[in-house]
Amino acid sequence: MTPDRSSQDSGGEPLARSVMIAGEMLNWSDLHPEDGAPATGGPIPSSLLDAVLRPDHKVLVAGPHSLDVLALIAGRVTSVDVLVRSAPDAEEIADQLESDPVRVFCGSLDHFGPEHGEPQYDVVVALDGLPRLVGPDTLVLSWADALAALKSRLAPQGQLLIAAANPFGIERLVLPGVSNTVPSDEAWPRDIRGSLEAPAGLKAVQAALGDSGTAYAVYPSLVEAKVAVVDASNSLAGVVAARSVAELYPDMTLMDPYRVVQDAFAAGLGAELAPGWYFAVGSTDLPGVLGEVPEGPGVLLEEILLAALKIDDHAALRRTVPDYVAWLRSLDVAALASPDNVLVDGTAYRLFGESEPVDGSGDALVVAQLARFVRRSMEFASREPWAGSVHDVTARLASMAGITVTEELWASVADGNEPVAPTGYAEQQATIVRLSEELADASAQASWFESQLDGIRRSRPYRIGQAVLNPARVVVKRVRRTTGR
Incomplete structure (x- = not known):
């Protein structure tokens, strides 16, 4: 149980408001990262949670989620347990949600045992994915093992909301393959047996989850979601997705991100090339679109x-x-x-x-x-x-x-x-080719007109005309000089 937040130790200092379970990171923050992705938040995960949560639910939130998302969950359900790896984040969450039914556990997923929290939860929320559920001290924990650990805490009819990043998402098509930045602080080396990256590809992740559930294609990224769709052939959702990706990558890219996303949706590849996915395992009757997408045809x-x-x-x-x-x-x-x-x-x-x-x-x-x-x-x-x-x-x-x-x-x-x-290098190259072709056509036309003009000048009628007109020009010039006109 979480210590009473109003209690004090013998020295008069307040007790910690979160439970340390081991594997915690003392000098680190996922809520306020200096060199890394922010915690998952925004209207899209909130909309999904609104559709899933019920007042009698007991919920486990695993991984970094924004304070707004945590507050929304705490205001909708009976009890909430939060598992984060960052000690400063755990204290901040406990402080901000002090009046709500929230318990905070600080540490890595591999140390979150049956003695912590509830034995079973109605809903487990991991919309940040699994990689940020461990710290540098966790040597061996695969994605499958982490998934099994979360599923083991689900009630028989429980629901799992989990995110997975796509290693071959749309950004692989629009961003240069060579990065000009050093790896971020959170990209520390880990044991090769302990990768927490999801399996590659939508079908592989669905197979690993073992339940069809509901899969959302998320754009433009998991931590900055603007739209999530079940049916990736929705052309209007494709427009919203394309705009959001173009806003995320405003500088020069390999290809124009707006057109690439539009073409991907048109080709039925909007789900496979999404930057990430939300999976609602065990959930039914969910909205087909999360985000501001116009309804109706057009x-x-x-x-x-x-x-x-x-x-x-x-x-x-x-x-x-x-x-x-x-x-x-x-x-x-x-x-x-x-x-x-x-x-x-x-x-x-x-x-x-x-x-x-x-x-x-x-x-x-x-x-x-x-x-x-x-x-x-x-x-x-x-x-x-x-x-x-x-x-x-x-x-x-x-x-x-x-x-x-x-x-x-x-x-x-x-x-x-x-x-x-041009927006991208490919479009720039196409523009150069087009302009070169236009220049070549203009040059060819100029050469043709010059050859025609040269042929006219060498023709007999032209030379006779010049012979007739030249004396007349001389007379006209002399008359103008004489009359002063």
Whole structure:
């Protein structure tokens, strides 16, 4: 049992508010890491817990979870036991949740025996995964052994909520393979027999868990989850996932993370390439989506326009652009209605969610929204039927809606003249190839025109014309000198 928090020792000093069980880390924090990932928290794990927890549940929380998540659990159930490896974290948790039914145990999972906590729990929560359940003194503890230790504390109808990182997630496709940073403090060497990394691949983890349960694909990472989906073919969830990954990796990457995630969902690989997974073993009737994902049908307008550009479908562009512009002019929030934030369902349009507003009004706002799409398409290095700058392509699209992009109008478009920087190295290479091809085509055309002009100059009609016109030019020049005109 946890010592009474109000008691004092013989010297008048307060007793520890958590139970040390061995394997604890005295000078370490997972709640406030100086060089490592933060504790799991945020709205996504909270939503999952909301769907699972019942007032009569006895819960074990294993591993670092944010104070907000712990407070949510403590406010929903009968009793909570928390197991963390960090001594400062254990004291902080006990202090912050002092008035709640919470007991805190500090140490490693291999020392958390039957004498600690409850013999059986209705729910075991390990949404941070298993690697941070041990310290550097734990030599031999495999992922399977750690999983078995947690399952052994479950009641017969108990539920296990556990996370697993994907060793071949989407970040492997978008980040450089060679890191320019030294390993973090928490990446200390461990016994080769004691790896707490989950098995590689979604199917391997599901097989190890031994229960189909419910599996969520989590984006953009386990500790910064923005969306979790059961059905990874959900295209709208794919848009949210793509945005979250793009926000997580704003600097130059191997490939544009937004397009990679979008393509992964479109190809049915959104679950297999997720950065991590949540597994709800023994749970049923859970929501299919965790996170702010719009409901209902629809496709991003940006995807429709990109598809039309890709196959030179000018007829589709001439239908879509005027319809979009007419709808845009009718909106009070047109500044938010960029093609990457508008859903199309047949002839109906609606906003997808929040977006960075575009400056302008009237024709200037329309041109700014079209220019935003053109810039994004060039950042993606998508195929386009027209060569030229952002201004040139935007002017072509605007003309389909009856708008002439004058120099004055273009000058009023925010960032309209900013050069396009491809998002990833692959897109950069594709852009270089495209520009090289355009330059080669322009050079070939110039050479052809020069050869045609040279042939004309050598032709007999041209030479006769020059012979006839030259004397006339001499006479005209003399008359002008004489008359002073």
